[in-house]
Amino acid sequence: xxxxxxxxxxxxxxxxxxxxxxxxxxxxxxxxxxxxxxxxxxxxxxxxxxxxxxxxxxxxxxxxxxxxxxxxxxxxxxxxxxxxxx
Numbered sequence: 864x865x866x867x868x869x870x871x872x873x874x875x876x877x878x879x880x881x882x883x884x885x886x887x888x889x890x891x892x893x894x895x896x897x898x899x900x901x902x903x904x905x906x907x908x909x910x911x912x913x914x915x916x917x918x919x920x921x922x923x924x925x926x927x928x929x930x931x932x933x934x935x936x937x938x939x940x941x942x943x944x945x946x947x948x949x
Contacts, residue, residue, distance in 0.1 A: 865902065865911030868895035868918025876925035885929050891922030 868891045875887025895918035902909045 864894055864898035865915035865918065867891075868898055868922070869914040870918075872918040872921035872925060876921055876928075879925050879929045880932070882929070884925065888922045888925040888929065891918045892926065895919035895922065 871887040871894065872891035875884035875889075875891060878884030879888060895915040898915035899912055899919070902912045902915065
């Protein structure tokens, strides 16, 4: 799970500009949180806490970036529409 969280967050971060990667970044966050919980509860038999944490952090940053890009896209689209209707 930790590896999947990390991979999904990296691929999602690379594809967030196309909006395709948003599914990966959003999925990476709960997957990484769940992986970290299972790693803690395993008593040392499972490893990969760093990968899970990286997946959560990168997924959160990329999701936040996507939200900012979405807001900017809407803002500039409305501004462009208002500017051309005069």
